[in-house]
Amino acid sequence: MPEKDKDKISRRDFISNTIRGVCLLGLGGTLGLVATRTQAGDTVWQIDPNKCIGCGRCADHCVLEISAVKCVHNFAMCGYCKLCTGYFEPQPNALNTGAENQLCPTGAIRRSFVEHPYYEYEIDEELCVGCGKCVVGCNAFGNGSLFLQIRHDVCVNCNECAISVVCPSGAFKRVNASKPYILKGEEGE
Amino acid sequence: MIYGYCKISGAVLLIICLLFAFAPNYAFSVQRFPPPQFKSGHVLPETTQAPPRSDFYEYLDAGVLLAALAVATYLALKRRSRTGLLILTIFSLAYFGFWRMGCVCAVGSVQNVTITLFQTGYSIPLVVVIFFALPLIFTLFFGRTFCAAVCPLGAIQDIFVIKPVRVPRWLDRGLRVIPYLYLGFAVLFAATGSAFIICEYDPFIAFFRRGGRAAILAFGGLLLILGMFVGRPYCRYLCPYGVVLSWMSKASKWHVSITPNECIQCRLCEDSCPFEAIDSPTEEKANTPRTEGKGRLITLIILLPLFIAMGVGLGAGVGSYLSRIDPDVRLAERIWLEDTGQIDEMDDASEAFRKTGRPSSELFAEAKQLRRQFRIGSMILGGFLGLFTGIKMISLSIKRSRKDYETNRTHCVSCGRCFSYCPVEKDEK
Ligand code: SF4
Ligand code: SF4
Ligand code: SF4
Ligand code: SF4
Numbered sequence: 001m002p003e004k005d006k007d008k009i010s011r012r013d014f015i016s017n018t019i020r021g022v023c024l025l026g027l028g029g030t031l032g033l034v035a036t037r038t039q040a041g042d043t044v045w046q047i048d049p050n051k052c053i054g055c056g057r058c059a060d061h062c063v064l065e066i067s068a069v070k071c072v073h074n075f076a077m078c079g080y081c082k083l084c085t086g087y088f089e090p091q092p093n094a095l096n097t098g099a100e101n102q103l104c105p106t107g108a109i110r111r112s113f114v115e116h117p118y119y120e121y122e123i124d125e126e127l128c129v130g131c132g133k134c135v136v137g138c139n140a141f142g143n144g145s146l147f148l149q150i151r152h153d154v155c156v157n158c159n160e161c162a163i164s165v166v167c168p169s170g171a172f173k174r175v176n177a178s179k180p181y182i183l184k185g186e187e188g189e
Numbered sequence: 190m191i192y193g194y195c196k197i198s199g200a201v202l203l204i205i206c207l208l209f210a211f212a213p214n215y216a217f218s219v220q221r222f223p224p225p226q227f228k229s230g231h232v233l234p235e236t237t238q239a240p241p242r243s244d245f246y247e248y249l250d251a252g253v254l255l256a257a258l259a260v261a262t263y264l265a266l267k268r269r270s271r272t273g274l275l276i277l278t279i280f281s282l283a284y285f286g287f288w289r290m291g292c293v294c295a296v297g298s299v300q301n302v303t304i305t306l307f308q309t310g311y312s313i314p315l316v317v318v319i320f321f322a323l324p325l326i327f328t329l330f331f332g333r334t335f336c337a338a339v340c341p342l343g344a345i346q347d348i349f350v351i352k353p354v355r356v357p358r359w360l361d362r363g364l365r366v367i368p369y370l371y372l373g374f375a376v377l378f379a380a381t382g383s384a385f386i387i388c389e390y391d392p393f394i395a396f397f398r399r400g401g402r403a404a405i406l407a408f409g410g411l412l413l414i415l416g417m418f419v420g421r422p423y424c425r426y427l428c429p430y431g432v433v434l435s436w437m438s439k440a441s442k443w444h445v446s447i448t449p450n451e452c453i454q455c456r457l458c459e460d461s462c463p464f465e466a467i468d469s470p471t472e473e474k475a476n477t478p479r480t481e482g483k484g485r486l487i488t489l490i491i492l493l494p495l496f497i498a499m500g501v502g503l504g505a506g507v508g509s510y511l512s513r514i515d516p517d518v519r520l521a522e523r524i525w526l527e528d529t530g531q532i533d534e535m536d537d538a539s540e541a542f543r544k545t546g547r548p549s550s551e552l553f554a555e556a557k558q559l560r561r562q563f564r565i566g567s568m569i570l571g572g573f574l575g576l577f578t579g580i581k582m583i584s585l586s587i588k589r590s591r592k593d594y595e596t597n598r599t600h601c602v603s604c605g606r607c608f609s610y611c612p613v614e615k616d617e618k
Contacts, residue, residue, distance in 0.1 A: 019440040023329055027437075031322055034305050039312045044241045053541045065400050075233040079222025115229045122234065143220055152241035156290050156398065159297045160385035169541030170516065174311075181238045 042177040045161040049147035049184040051171035054132030054139065058148055061163045062130070068155035069130030069148050069163065071108070071123050077145035077185045080118035086138030086146045087111055087121055103133050125151060147184045247316040250289060254320060254339065257281055258327045261334040264605075265445050269614070271605040277338040278347055286341035291397035293317050295324045295335070296342060296430040297387045299372070300379035307380040324430075328437040332444035336424060336434065336602035343424055345393050347604060351417040353463030361465045364426045365600070369577055372429035373570045374511075381562050383515035387429060420463030424602065435599040445596060445603045448611040452593035458610040459594065466601040471591045482588060489583045496575035504571025508564035515563070521556030524549050 047058075047069065058069040083095060087109050092101035097111050108127035112120050123146075130148055138146040150161075164172030175182065257277065264273040285294065293301070298321035305313040324335035336343045356364075371387075378384045388394075392409035395401030415422050424431055438444070447458050447467065458467060512518045516538075523539050526532045528549055535543065542552065596607070608614055 016440060016442075020329060020442060023437055023440045027322070027325055027329070030302065030306070031318065034302055034313060034318055037305050037309075037312045038315050038318055040315050041244050042241070042247050042314045042316065043312070051541065051545070053537065053544065055537045055541075063395075063398050063401050072236055074236055076224060077220070078224060079220075080225050081222055114231050115227060118225050118227070118231075120231075120234075141221070143222055143224075151239055153239035155241070157241065157292065158388065159293045159301070160388040162389075162402075165384065165389065168536070168538035177241050177244065180241050183236060183238075 039176070042157075043174040044152055044157050044177045044180050045150055045155065045164065045172055046175045046180060046182050047148050047150060048171045048173060048182055049149070051169045052132070052135070052148055052167075053169050053171075054136040054148065055168055056131050056133070057166050057168070058163050059129045059131040061166050063158060063162045064154065064156065067130040067163075068150050068152075070125045070128040070151045070154075071130065071132070071134055071146055072149045072151075072181075072183070073121060073123055074145045074147070074183055074185050075120075077143050078121065079143050079145075080114060080120060081142060082117045082119055084111070084119065084121055084138070085141040086134035088137075103137050105129070105131060105133065109134060121146075144184065149181055149183075152180050247314070250285075251316050251319040251323075253284060254323055257284075257339045258323060258335060261338040261603075262327060262331045265334050265337050265603045266331055266443060269445075269449060269605065269608050271608055274338045274605050275348075278344045281339050282341055282344035282348070285339070286345060286393075286397045291341055291391070291394040292388075293320055294341060295320045296340070296428060297385065297391070299430055299433070300375055300385045300387055303376050303379040304382060308382045311382075325433060325437050328434050328441060330442045332441045332598065332601065332603050333431075333434050333438045334445075334603045336431070337604050341397065342391070342393050342428070343421065343602065345396065346413070346416045346421040346423055349413050349416045350420045350463050353420045354418050355460065356419060356465060358465065361425070366581075367426050368429055368432045369574065371427055372432045373574060375429050377511065377563070377566045377570050378514060380566060381512075381515060381559060383559075392423060421602070425464060425600070438601070439598050441598060444598055445601065445605065447594055447596060447607045448613045449608075450613045452595075453613060454593065455612055456594070457612060458607045461607040461610040462596075462601075463606065464600060464602060464604075466597045467607060468591060468595050468597050470593055471589065482586060485586050486583065489579065489586060493576070493579040493583075496579040497572045498575070500571035500573070500575025500578075501568045502571070504567035504569070505564060508567040509560055511567055512560045512563035515559050517552070518556045518559050521552050524552060 059067050062068050087103060088095065088101055089103055094101060099107055102109070106127045106129055108124045108129075110122045110124060112122070114120050132148055135146050135148055138144055161172055257280070261274065261277055264270050264277060285291065293316070298317050301313050301317045302321050304311050324339070327335060338344065338347075375385075375387050378386055390405070390408075392405060392412050395406045395409055412422055419425075454470065459469065461467070513522075520538050520542060523532070523536065524542060527535065527539055
């Protein structure tokens with residue numbers, strides 16, 4: 001190889017090494033900055049039940065066929081009302097478990113008698129689609145013990161939750177995976 | 190509707206009507222009915238809290254990524270095996286795509302890293318940092334082997350390359366500007382905490398999750414059909430992470446080469462790359478005077494600040510429009526219209542806002558701040574785009590002499606398709 005070509009090659013090597021050094025430095029710098037705010041554990045999406053207004057978008061905008069958002073019940077807050085406004089249609093024909101009396105479109109709430117005059121309401125998460133109808137009903141006239149949460153056995157933890165984009169109340173946030181639920185009435189603990 | 194209930198029971202009527210009278214707005218979490226003291230000793234059921242996927246699996250994903258990158262690099266650079274790469278491609282598609290449902294991916298992680306740099310409230314999981322960094326580090330040393338067979342988005346497109354046609358060079362190189370814009374916007378929106386557009390418009394994730402918005406499904410389907418003829422359209426003309434990868438690749442220490450030995454200028458590989466990533470040897474034009482090229486170079490260098498200034502100006506102009514992407518800015522506009530009586534009805538968002546009891550002025554201040562961030566951000570973004578345009582034009586006008594057929598380090602995704610076209614390769618085997 002003639003001297004001139006060799007020179008050229010070593011010069012090119014030098015330049016490319018320099019550029020690589022710069023790239024490495026840039027990448028290292030970025031990572032260094034990011035490292036100060038890195039956490040070992042994962043984060044997951046969750047709904048802040050105190051912000052949610054039960055608009056119904058949760059049922060339609062999850063990327064999953066049946067939304068990962070479900071209604072959950074904080075039993076300790078519940079009044080065990082006979083006339084549960086989260087369970088019954090606004091104008092029920094009768095206070096029984098007939099489908100035509102129920103607010104829930106999928107019949108996902110199970111009503112069972114405890115003792116006079118109290119009834120217990122449990123959510124069947126297999127059936128719940130997260131439409132929030134019961135949540136609105138419970139909040140309007142009851143104790144607000146029904147609320148929506150992302151269930152993490154279903155959720156695939158999208159990098160950007162598709163519902164968070166359309167949620168009108170800004171209720172979605174990322175929380176630490178070690179404390180993945182925001183249970184109403186127990187947030188302070 | 191309240192009267193409907195009243196029909197049923199007098200007592201309930203009384204309670205509800207009283208409640209209604211004393212609680213004009215239904216603030217949430219009001220203990221209207223005291224939880225009962227059960228005489229029968231009934232025990233309250235627990236509210237179940239199904240745990241998310243354990244962190245162990247997240248780190249397993251990172252491990253698989255590292256292994257896949259190592260294998261891809263070995264197959265591309267050392268073994269020079271297209272078949273091997275194809276098998277790995279299918280594995281990556283199955284694992285990162287269909288099994289892990291495409292989240293989190295390196296492409297989207299750009300946004301997480303950006304938001305970490307700009308928003309103090311956000312803390313990024315280590316796994317996401319790993320997904321962001323590993324492919325870049327590998328690319329800096331070995332070229333884009335991540336794109337070759339690891340990235341699930343690249344993988345799904347790669348197996349759809351059936352009958353590639355050649356896109357004219359000028360068109361191809363022209364369209365390759367779009368990813369810069371895309372990256373710029375993605376960074377801007379992530380930095381302001383407004384949106385993750387890379388995730389929102391990821392065309393293939395709907396396939397990976399077997400469900401999603403109809404528009405996105407259609408877009409992804411179209412891209413795949415197009416991809417049968419125009420190889421990897423997302424990679425070439427959209428992928429924002431590809432921009433960063435291409436910078437790294439350009440500076441990479443090692444890189445796949447078409448021929449295992451010396452190029453004999455047989456031209457057989459000329460048309461083999463479906464992604465327009467093979468550069469032909471430069472023709473020796475003895476009669477073009479060197480000074481002409483020099484003159485153009487100097488003009489361009491002088492014009493560079495002008496390009497930047499134009500970009501900044503453009504950014505300043507569009508900044509406030511872009512800010513409307515941010516939900517808080519939109520909400521503030523809505524509240525403003527309502528407060529000033531220009532709109533009578535509340536929508537869901539403004540209703541939710543009113544319920545929080547926050548004063549409008551606070552929201553307005555926040556929106557103003559955001560708008561300012563957007564203006565500054567888009568000016569910086571414009572400046573960068575101007576700078577890149579200038580640099581691109583300068584690099585185009587610098588004549589490099591090339592004697593052989595070579596892979597273009599910026600654009601080559603190290604897929605290994607060209608290997609088998611080289612007769613030198615066959616001789617060696
Ligand atoms: S989209 Fe938001 S406000 Fe609507 S139901 Fe879901 S969490 Fe509640
Ligand atoms: S993160 Fe994804 S899967 Fe989970 S609730 Fe949101 S959209 Fe549904
Ligand atoms: S260019 Fe982007 S989408 Fe294509 S393989 Fe590379 S990282 Fe993946
Ligand atoms: S390895 Fe060859 S065929 Fe594949 S992208 Fe690079 S130049 Fe094109």
